[in-house]
Amino acid sequence: MPLMAPSLDELPRIGAPATRALHNAGHRTLRDLAGVPKPQLAALHGMGPKALGIIEAALADHNLALS
Numbered sequence: 001m002p003l004m005a006p007s008l009d010e011l012p013r014i015g016a017p018a019t020r021a022l023h024n025a026g027h028r029t030l031r032d033l034a035g036v037p038k039p040q041l042a043a044l045h046g047m048g049p050k051a052l053g054i055i056e057a058a059l060a061d062h063n064l065a066l067s
Helices: 016-024 038-042 049-060
Strands: none
Touching: 038 049
16 A cells, blocks of 8 residues: 655654654644755754654655755
């Protein structure tokens, strides 16, 4: 059974430090991340390359992307 794309109304399953970093920066849903500059997210404490990749893939599932 294929994995379903995460809803735009929630964050994808990433580690707790990355989730906290996004919440602290005001990003609560995948929709909030569409168009956000990738370097801005990468600079958040707790946000690593794996989490960024998961976020980018989840956005791509909805034909969205970071900027």
